[in-house]
Amino acid sequence: xVGSRATSGVEVQxxxxxxRVRSGLEHELREAVRQGRLAPGTRVPSSRTLARDLxxxxxxxxxxxxxxxxxxxxVARHGAxxxxxxxxxxxxxxxxxxxxxxxxxxxxAEAALRARFDLRPGLPDLAGFPxxxxxAAARRALAxxxxxxxxxxxxxxxxxxxxxxxxxLVRARRVAASPGRIVVCAGFTxxxxxxxxxxxxxxxxxxxxxxYGHRLHRDILATCGLATVPVxxxxxxxxxxxxxxxxxxxGGVLLTPAHxxxxxxxxxxxxxxxxxxxxxxxxxxxxxxxYDGEFRYDRQxxxxxxxLAPDQVVYAGTAAKSLAPGLRLAWLVLPAGxxxxxxxxxxxxxxxxxxxxxxxxAELVVSGGFDRHVRRxxxxxxxxxxxxxxxxxxxxxxxxxxxxxxxxxxxxxxxxAGPTEAEIVARAADHGLALEGLGAFTYHEPARRGPALxxxxxxxxxxxxxxxxxxLTAVLSP
Amino acid sequence: xVGSRATSGVEVQxxxxxxRVRSGLEHELREAVRQGRLAPGTRVPSSRTLARDLxxxxxxxxxxxxxxxxxxxxVARHGAxxxxxxxxxxxxxxxxxxxxxxxxxxxxAEAALRARFDLRPGLPDLAGFPxxxxxAAARRALAxxxxxxxxxxxxxxxxxxxxxxxxxLVRARRVAASPGRIVVCAGFTxxxxxxxxxxxxxxxxxxxxxxYGHRLHRDILATCGLATVPVxxxxxxxxxxxxxxxxxxxGGVLLTPAHxxxxxxxxxxxxxxxxxxxxxxxxxxxxxxxYDGEFRYDRQxxxxxxxLAPDQVVYAGTAAKSLAPGLRLAWLVLPAGxxxxxxxxxxxxxxxxxxxxxxxxAELVVSGGFDRHVRRxxxxxxxxxxxxxxxxxxxxxxxxxxxxxxxxxxxxxxxxAGPTEAEIVARAADHGLALEGLGAFTYHEPARRGPALxxxxxxxxxxxxxxxxxxLTAVLSP
Numbered sequence: 001x002v003g004s005r006a007t008s009g010v011e012v013q014x015x016x017x018x019x020r021v022r023s024g025l026e027h028e029l030r031e032a033v034r035q036g037r038l039a040p041g042t043r044v045p046s047s048r049t050l051a052r053d054l055x056x057x058x059x060x061x062x063x064x065x066x067x068x069x070x071x072x073x074x075v076a077r078h079g080a081x082x083x084x085x086x087x088x089x090x091x092x093x094x095x096x097x098x099x100x101x102x103x104x105x106x107x108x109a110e111a112a113l114r115a116r117f118d119l120r121p122g123l124p125d126l127a128g129f130p131x132x133x134x135x136a137a138a139r140r141a142l143a144x145x146x147x148x149x150x151x152x153x154x155x156x157x158x159x160x161x162x163x164x165x166x167x168x169l170v171r172a173r174r175v176a177a178s179p180g181r182i183v184v185c186a187g188f189t190x191x192x193x194x195x196x197x198x199x200x201x202x203x204x205x206x207x208x209x210x211x212y213g214h215r216l217h218r219d220i221l222a223t224c225g226l227a228t229v230p231v232x233x234x235x236x237x238x239x240x241x242x243x244x245x246x247x248x249x250x251g252g253v254l255l256t257p258a259h260x261x262x263x264x265x266x267x268x269x270x271x272x273x274x275x276x277x278x279x280x281x282x283x284x285x286x287x288x289x290x291y292d293g294e295f296r297y298d299r300q301x302x303x304x305x306x307x308l309a310p311d312q313v314v315y316a317g318t319a320a321k322s323l324a325p326g327l328r329l330a331w332l333v334l335p336a337g338x339x340x341x342x343x344x345x346x347x348x349x350x351x352x353x354x355x356x357x358x359x360x361x362a363e364l365v366v367s368g369g370f371d372r373h374v375r376r377x378x379x380x381x382x383x384x385x386x387x388x389x390x391x392x393x394x395x396x397x398x399x400x401x402x403x404x405x406x407x408x409x410x411x412x413x414x415x416x417a418g419p420t421e422a423e424i425v426a427r428a429a430d431h432g433l434a435l436e437g438l439g440a441f442t443y444h445e446p447a448r449r450g451p452a453l454x455x456x457x458x459x460x461x462x463x464x465x466x467x468x469x470x471x472l473t474a475v476l477s478p
Numbered sequence: 479x480v481g482s483r484a485t486s487g488v489e490v491q492x493x494x495x496x497x498r499v500r501s502g503l504e505h506e507l508r509e510a511v512r513q514g515r516l517a518p519g520t521r522v523p524s525s526r527t528l529a530r531d532l533x534x535x536x537x538x539x540x541x542x543x544x545x546x547x548x549x550x551x552x553v554a555r556h557g558a559x560x561x562x563x564x565x566x567x568x569x570x571x572x573x574x575x576x577x578x579x580x581x582x583x584x585x586x587a588e589a590a591l592r593a594r595f596d597l598r599p600g601l602p603d604l605a606g607f608p609x610x611x612x613x614a615a616a617r618r619a620l621a622x623x624x625x626x627x628x629x630x631x632x633x634x635x636x637x638x639x640x641x642x643x644x645x646x647l648v649r650a651r652r653v654a655a656s657p658g659r660i661v662v663c664a665g666f667t668x669x670x671x672x673x674x675x676x677x678x679x680x681x682x683x684x685x686x687x688x689x690y691g692h693r694l695h696r697d698i699l700a701t702c703g704l705a706t707v708p709v710x711x712x713x714x715x716x717x718x719x720x721x722x723x724x725x726x727x728x729g730g731v732l733l734t735p736a737h738x739x740x741x742x743x744x745x746x747x748x749x750x751x752x753x754x755x756x757x758x759x760x761x762x763x764x765x766x767x768x769y770d771g772e773f774r775y776d777r778q779x780x781x782x783x784x785x786l787a788p789d790q791v792v793y794a795g796t797a798a799k800s801l802a803p804g805l806r807l808a809w810l811v812l813p814a815g816x817x818x819x820x821x822x823x824x825x826x827x828x829x830x831x832x833x834x835x836x837x838x839x840a841e842l843v844v845s846g847g848f849d850r851h852v853r854r855x856x857x858x859x860x861x862x863x864x865x866x867x868x869x870x871x872x873x874x875x876x877x878x879x880x881x882x883x884x885x886x887x888x889x890x891x892x893x894x895a896g897p898t899e900a901e902i903v904a905r906a907a908d909h910g911l912a913l914e915g916l917g918a919f920t921y922h923e924p925a926r927r928g929p930a931l932x933x934x935x936x937x938x939x940x941x942x943x944x945x946x947x948x949x950l951t952a953v954l955s956p
Binding site: 039041138142144146163190216223461 | 616622623671
């Protein structure tokens with residue numbers, strides 16, 4: 001038994017015997033992670049230290065580390081050593097979280113067990129989070145924040161952030177916003193839960209949703225006691241005319257007008273007018289999920305539907321794509337008559353976002369740092385999109401790509417005659433590449449569309465993008 | 479019309495005419511805040527700048543600022559100028575949030591309109607939040623956090639924080655904790671919502687609660703579809719024998735064993751054993767709300783009930799009192815069989831706390847900074863408690879104080895023959911002092927106790943504590 005004390009203070013006990021040192025070491029390290037002796041998120045001793053303590057060659061240790069990184073147990077950070085993967089793979093597999101509906105952490109943990117490369121949609125480039133700018137903004141914000149900001153605070157979110165967001169949304173997304181109508185939430189999903197609760201309290205029994213979208217959103221509405229009714233989507237966005245014959249009890253419709261998720265189309269101007277007309281006539285709400293509105297590449301940003309009818313439309317924005325999901329910050333701009341109800345629903349549940357993150361985001365927006373970051377990120381994502389298009393055109397010309405004008409994902413249509421979505425996804429998994437097919441995001445639109453992949457080109461870190469695209473084209477090449 | 483550009487970039491437009499310059503200026507500043515031109519949380523121009531821009535005397539401006547601070551519109555920060563109060567008074571009054579059940583922000587905003595001094599319970603000294611230590615920990619944490627930590631992350635909370643909390647809870651609160659059984663929540667109220675949802679899903683219809691406590695907690699349980707049944711509280715804590723005859727459908731009991739809120743008593747050892755026996759026999763849960771367990775003054779900390787029966791007791795801790803409510807960080811230590819259900823309830827709602835705050839708290843705990851802060855705070859609060867006791871003994875000897883061994887509040891019993899709770903609270907309001915009577919925290923225990931005040935001696939900032947106590951003794955002196 002040889003002990004080595006990691007810099008993180010975690011004790012690593014390795015029991016090594018016999019000739020197969022490298023595979024034995026790999027096994028011991030896996031077990032140490034699985035059993036929690038090497039805790040997720042902690043730093044692993046350097047290969048030099050471990051090799052010396054164990055009396056084995058440093059290359060052997062380095063090779064074992066490389067294998068564990070490849071398997072997703074460890075994460076190598078440039079110049080900062082090797083770390084136990086933060087999301088505990090051992091826990092995820094042992095406790096079988098993967099069965100629950102769209103469990104983001106567990107899904108990804110499970111996939112990380114088998115995939116080194118990831119093009120599933122839903123994440124920005126987490127390596128692009130502006131850590132230094134964020135910390136500097138936090139420092140400036142905490143230097144001047146009144147003590148009261150650290151208390152329970154305004155139930156709509158801190159005024160300083162609502163003020164900053166109102167300015168930003170008017171300027172960048174043409175939203176009709178004022179601080180008094182903004183409610184800051186701990187992520188879009190919480191915002192949706194609040195809206196669902198309010199609609200249910202108002203007597204709604206159903207909410208219309210696009211026929212393609214996130215299962216989690218429908219699950220949250222179901223948790224609020226609301227059934228969901230699909231609205232078809234075509235190349236001009238949601239077919240909002242379908243709302244006319246939808247019947248009673250519909251509290252509203254959840255749309256992604258700027259960049260439909262996952263099809264990637266923008267809601268056509270005539271339909272924008274049509275849907276707010278429907279909302280006004282029927283007394284329903286339009287919920288505008290503007291999840292990636294900051295990222296539009298080829299033409300002027302599409303303005304918010306909300307600006308057409310601020311009393312019929314709830315605008316929902318988020319920092320999940322523009323900064324990082326881990327911030328858990330999103331914001332609603334509400335019709336004036338809805339603010340009290342949403343605040344009251346929140347108070348009955350006690351759901352509030354972090355005051356420190358709110359203060360910091362406010363400072364980042366007011367100082368211009370948020371805009372600078374979004375501009376940088378937009379350029380980087382545009383380049384990634386262009387790379388995706390040119391690589392696919394060269395190596396998999398039979399694949400047609402759509403939904404490319406905006407956002408962090410595109411739709412890659414597979415030839416109807418070729419392999420199915422499931423076959424491609426499975427083939428990619430064998431290549432260590434995690435993909436998701438359009439089927440995973442389809443609510444209920446029988447056989448209208450051929451097979452397609454929803455390619456999340458924002459997901460990989462920059463340094464892995466080339467290798468990730470190479471896997472994709474290898475999987476797709478005819 | 480004279481314009482002055484504040485350092486915060488907010489434009490202040492003041493329309494001044496006639497001789498009554500100071501009251502005119504006060505009126506204009508109030509209107510500027512009310513209408514949002516001077517945004518909450520922004521810095522007001524210095525009195526020197528404003529006086530020069532407006533062509534009036536600096537003392538006049540300084541006097542007007544002083545008046546607005548007294549009225550709660552502005553906040554003066556030592557050496558950092560004058561700021562518009564963060565929680566928008568104008569909004570709170572105009573939008574009448576105060577009517578909703580236990581609206582923390584709105585309540586306090588409304589009270590701030592009339593009260594300069596505050597001894598209501600529920601807040602720690604927000605001025606004592608260790609801003610510099612927090613920022614330093616955030617910097618260290620972000621320097622090493624893997625990118626994955628900024629994503630959706632583990633649905634139980636980041637592993638690095640669960641690891642740190644497990645160590646802390648075992649050491650400081652004698653909780654039987656392991657990282658795999660911890661779920662990090664965005665505040666205790668969210669934790670309670672998750673537990674309520676799980677109990678409801680299990681078929682429970684009722685939850686027992688102490689007869690004295692927070693109305694918000696009962697409201698949250700009601701939102702989960704659970705009725706609440708009161709359990710009497712005496713000088714040995716909750717009378718848990720009452721649970722035996724409570725009937726069916728009771729999913730659990732919510733207790734504050736270390737320091738009953740608001741009565742301040744500790745749950746007697748025999749009753750601790752009794753309640754976990756009841757839970758085991760009836761298949762119910764004990765939810766142990768350890769909201770201020772860090773702060774015990776006169777003897778060894780009372781260990782957690784959870785350690786007696788980790789499979790019957792859910793332990794709930796929070797950073798709201800030990801650091802600040804605005805962090806929105808709390809943690810559950812769950813029976814092993816409950817983890818999946820709580821995680822699944824969370825996933826159906828999408829409720830997750832800030833990743834950055836999680837990383838930072840983990841670093842603060844692991845580095846020892848959290849323990850140092852708690853030790854400093856404990857000493858400071860103990861001194862405040864001793865001041866409260868000695869001032870009351872000297873100036874209001876007819877008031878008997880109990881519940882003083884721990885926490886940030888004490889119970890001041892008023893002589894039955896004297897003024898009622900409501901009369902004292904009203905008299906205090908006239909003196910600019912916000913107080914709350916025991917009645918505000920009474921569920922349903924008819925006329926068992928005489929009138930009392932729940933004195934939150936943690937609430938005022940240090941520099942105001944002497945003046946606040948002077949108001950209290952003036953109000954209470956016979």
